[in-house]
Amino acid sequence: MADDVLAEFEPFPDPALQEVADALLELDPTGARWAAIVRHTYDMIYNGQETGRFRWDQLMKTEKTHFGTLFEINAQREFEFDGGDATDFRIAGHQVDAKWSQSMGGWMLPPEVFGELALVATGDDAESRWSLGLVRVRQEYRREGGNRDKKSQLNAAGRSAVRWLWREAPLRPNVLLQLPRPTIDHIFGHRAGTQRTNRLFRAAEGMIVHRNAVATVSRQLDHQKRVRYNGGARSALKGEGIIILSGAFYPHLAEWLGVPIPQRDEYVSVRIVPTENGDGVPIGAGRWRRAQPGEASTVPAPRLPKVGSRDE
Structure with a gap:
């Protein structure tokens, strides 16, 4: 049978x-x-x-x-x-x-x-x-x-x-479905697209963020500008020890810092702290490592090096 x-x-x-x-x-x-x-x-x-x-x-x-x-x-x-x-x-x-x-x-x-x-x-x-x-x-x-x-x-x-x-x-992850609902409500709770973008990269530290997620949060035509220096999230979060790495220019830094490696149309934000004794990843004039959970960021993050004529 x-x-x-x-x-x-x-x-x-x-x-x-x-x-x-x-x-x-x-x-x-x-x-x-x-x-x-x-x-x-x-x-x-x-x-x-x-x-x-x-x-x-x-x-x-x-x-x-x-x-x-x-x-x-x-x-x-x-x-x-x-x-x-x-x-x-x-x-x-x-x-x-x-x-x-x-x-x-x-x-x-x-x-x-x-x-x-x-x-x-x-x-x-x-x-x-x-x-x-x-x-x-x-x-x-x-x-x-x-x-x-x-x-x-x-x-x-x-x-x-x-x-x-x-x-x-x-499937490539949708970071807005991976974060806790209260966190998402907080991100979308601000009226300004620039501040919503800052909140996204702050909350999604160590997670892959696709450009579409940035567009969804910022709700602006020039949404990628909200990530860059000169008024974008890189500038706003620098004082908190956070750098934002794009897969187009900085995948090697993501690998060295031990976070997920973004593809060309993705980002990953990382909170970093300076190291001593020559350890860590060289960025700018110093060496850095990823901050541990709960570890205070005592100094601003360095500016990412330019690749060619741009810093993305």
Whole structure:
């Protein structure tokens, strides 16, 4: 009896699915490009610079529905897939329809996808994870019934038949979902975008801060200027012993100080204190290390060295 149950859930041989899987893995062996698509789609739908939003539950119902469309568009732009006849894409010569659901297994499958391959994806911004796989939308994999549009979902056998290319893979974190809610309320509680930015980097010491988080907090067109010297967060927090490192210019300092290394469009703030006996990281005329929790910052942080003609 147990063998019969297992056989019921065993996927059918599907050479076309394997060919599409191979093509996708060749295009993106590590999943980094798909992860960037998911991250970018979340940031697009939040539209933080204009709205100040950064959580899924802040979106309107129509916006949540639109996420799947943006995901499909961003995937096509990134990989330049050919268009399908009745489906979104043609990959390795096969029809493939892209489906996103914020919940695992919640993909809504229209009649035109029945019998075709579906590229199913899901994610959780709060948990910083995403998944993407392939499944043939067979009759035996679909739930009975459906909604007024004749759409249906995968049943248990269908969900078990998904060929996962990436499952619970890491998503670049949204720092505004990682900080405690009272801290977030404090950050957004100031009327001035410059002060909100200062509060963000003060509170997120040692954490990766994406440029979109800065835009969401500052709500200003020139949001990156709010980070720099000459009136930005670097100047304001210098007296507290805090430096702000960009991944474009200072990833080596982040590595030496033992904090997460930011990518080119990310920052990490670090509270530092001077060292003695030649230890620590050389910055400016002195040597420095990351301050311990609760350790007082007795002197201002040094100005970061210019890289080329700029200090970013």
